[in-house]
Structure formats: structure tokens, C-alpha cells
Amino acid sequence: MSTHEHPPFAVAVDLAIFTIRDGALAVLLVERGEEPFAGSWALPGGFVEPDEDAEQAAWRELREETGVERFPGHLEQLRTYSAPDRDPRMRVVSVAHVALAPDLPEPQAGTDAADARWWVVDDVLDAEVDGPVLAFDHRQILLDARERVRAKLEYTTLATEFVSEPFTLPELRRVYTAVWGTPPDLGNFRRKVLGTDGFVVPTDARGEATEAGGRPALLYRRGPARTVQPPMVRS
Amino acid sequence: MSTHEHPPFAVAVDLAIFTIRDGALAVLLVERGEEPFAGSWALPGGFVEPDEDAEQAAWRELREETGVERFPGHLEQLRTYSAPDRDPRMRVVSVAHVALAPDLPEPQAGTDAADARWWVVDDVLDAEVDGPVLAFDHRQILLDARERVRAKLEYTTLATEFVSEPFTLPELRRVYTAVWGTPPDLGNFRRKVLGTDGFVVPTDARGEATEAGGRPALLYRRGPARTVQPPMVRS
């Protein structure tokens, strides 16, 4: 490869930050205050600085956009989007990331963002009407990010990153229900989670019953296992 | 995000091009003729041009490096490597890709490359001695690429991209043997492949017996299925 004539690019990170809110998978979007796409909604993101790699930039943006000092969840690279015309201002290559976390506080609007809020993902992607218009290629990024999360719940223990410790199995099951859109069978779900070594580790405590009554659930913490084999299957 | 002060990056693609040669998984490497890492071996790659995205750049490099007009296999993005010091000359972000193909001709050395040849992947990554030294972070890229291929053979029909049509089931089984390092059980392998709708489609022809004799195998073509569910498992 030649060391000459490599055109300059800007390199950015974009983040699909997911959480579970009110039993649904939600994503953090910011309303753009400037052209292009002023008034549209976008995934939070920013440029990679000279002394950091894409992952460090993503962690930094994660703290800035959520207003949390130490982000409590999981972050991983999704893929890179590099269509020449994806940003009309200039050539920007974006290294998209997926982040998961237990319920986070309402976000702070950033300096360039008119507003920032959680959206129900299915309302953004699947709604016939009323969904926000997403800027740039962020609709595609969000589609890919949702599919990544759906797939990873099958063969990893990632679902535990959506709940704060300690947690109950019904809580964990609600994560699957929210992400997959349909609840896994109760008994089979418990059998799979408890039968997978290191998925969850029991505590000797139990949670509280709701106002309406009902048996309090046992509390668990995340186990050391990262994969589930054979995978849990979506029907 | 600010539209000001985004430092210039070069954006490159690097390719882990895999094929099966003599029953082993092989990867194409080029010997570097220039500093840095002159004399080391590297994954083929090049810079992304102003009017193309990373995938187009990867297809272009694929044709250039293999010397093939229409590359016959599969290409997908792996992940992006962006450590600030990964290239000592300047800031280069690399969008790595994985390519698979049936046996390709011996490669042509490119303009900057002193030499180019196929290497057995395990000799490059696992050998205690004698393995080539890989330039930049290409050892890590190759490790990630091999793991991607190993994993994808489990839950996709990608193995068929390693053989040319028409092919036999014993040929296809040798692909799994090469990639996983251990042969899947004969009967169970056939049951799984033939029992997965659209994995392979039979032809009415059969192949030729070897010189040493033996029953000729039936010939198949790739089917429309892209995923295998439940997955084929490595023991």
C-alpha cells in the first residue's frame, strides 16, 4: 500500500445505548439543533480524538451523554459505516457501538443537542406513523444494533447487563420479553438460566412483594459465565 | 457534536482472505518491502478512496491482491482497529474484513509487496517457532478473523463458500475439519446438513472415485439457506 495520497477522513463514533424502560427496549436519541438534519433525532456520538481509539471515544461519549460518572453497563463495537455521502458536510466514517445498561436517569441535553430522551425502539423502527425521523444512516445503525442485541441474548449472558444487582429471575425474564417481543416460557426459562453454570449466582436474600401482593422472588447476582451453550432460542 | 476540529485520519481496509489448501485453513499474506515492518508479513490491504466505502475498497483490494477478475467467494466486515499508535507513520484506522473463497491461484506480489503467498493459519498463529512475524496489529486481526470463521460455521451455511460447485459432502466435511481442527462425526454431519432445509441441493450427478478406489460421492450445490438452526456444534 502506498504511503502517499490518502485522503483525510473524520472518524466518529455513534452509540446505540439501550436500556429497559417500562417493560420495553428503549434507546437514547438526541434531537439535532443544527443543520444538517436540524430537528431530526440522532444517535449520540462524537469525533475520535487524536490520542484515543474508538472504544475510548465511545466510553467518553457514554459518560457525557448519559451524565453518569462511571457507566454501569456493557459496551461493544457494532460495525463501521462508511458510505461516502453519509454526512453531507464532509467525509465521516463512523464506528458504531452498542451499549447496554440498567435503567439510567433521564439524560442531559448536550451542547449541540436541542433535546435528549429515551425512545421505545419499536416505536422508532417499526411504527407506521409518529416515529421520529432519524438523521444520517442512523436508522440502519439502530436496526443493526437491535438485531445484535436480540441475537446476543440467545447465546450470551448479556441480558444480566440490563438489570442492576441484585436481581430476580422474573426481572431477567422481562428483559428477554422486552428485547424479543414475546415472553419465553416461564418454566423452561428458569430451567435454562439456573441450569447454565455461572449464568446467575444465588444470594440468600429475597426481594419485596408488590403492593398487589404475590410471592417475593429470590435475588441473584451475575455469574462468571459469558456464553450460553446450547443457546436460548427465540420461537 | 462539533463540526470543528476533527483531526485528519487515514482510513484503510485490511483483509483476512481464507481458503482451504491441502486440508488446512490458509490465509493470504504479503511480505512488506518497505518500512515500517520491512520483511515482516502483513494482511493485504489499502486505503479507502474518496468515492468508495470500506466494502467497495475491500472488494477492489480483493481483486487486486488475488489477481482474480471476479472474486468467487464471500466478503464481510470484521471490525475496526483504531489504536492511536497502530501505525507508526500516521494515524490510520483500519476496517478489517474477512473473505472466504474456494481454492484460488497462487497470488501475484503487489507493487509494494516483496512477496505474497498462502500460509497455514495455525502455523502463523499457533506455532511456537518458524511462524512469520506479523506487522502492525495484524496478529490480533487474524486471531479475530479466525474466530469469526470458526463461529460462523456453527450457525451459518458459510462453509459452502469454501468449495466450488458442484461439491460433495465429504469435501464439505473437510472444510469443517480444517477450520475446527477436528472432524465432525460422519453420520451426524450428514444428518445435519441434509436435514437442514436449503443447506445443500442435490444434483443427479456423482463425482469420480479416486485412483485408490472408493465409492464416488454424490454432488450438491449451495442451497438458499443462510443459517443453520439449531447450530452445528464443535465438540
Place this chain on the structure above:
DNA sequence: ACAATAGTGTCTTTTAGACAGTATTTG
């Protein structure tokens, strides 16, 4: 007691693991 939620047990079906056997070719 009843509603609500958590948790257990069990029967059936599907699939993988292991491995023995049969079939068809060349020399």
C-alpha cells in the same frame, strides 16, 4: 378467602452423540 406473583414437576418431542453396519468403486 381471593388475587397476584413466584416457583416446581412431568410428559412428550426433538436433536445430538456414538458407533455399527451396508454399498460402491479401483486394483
Place this chain on the structure above:
DNA sequence: CAAATACTGTCTAAAAGACACTATTGT
């Protein structure tokens, strides 16, 4: 015929699917 390779069948074990049942809480 033997050697070599391709292919089939079968028994067992593991796991998932479906679904009924028991347990513990609040009002």
C-alpha cells in the same frame, strides 16, 4: 478378492416445548 471411500441405520442421552401444579405473599 482386499482396500478405500461413501453412505445408512439405530440405540441412547440430552435438551427443549408445553403445560399443569404448588408456594407465598398482600388485601
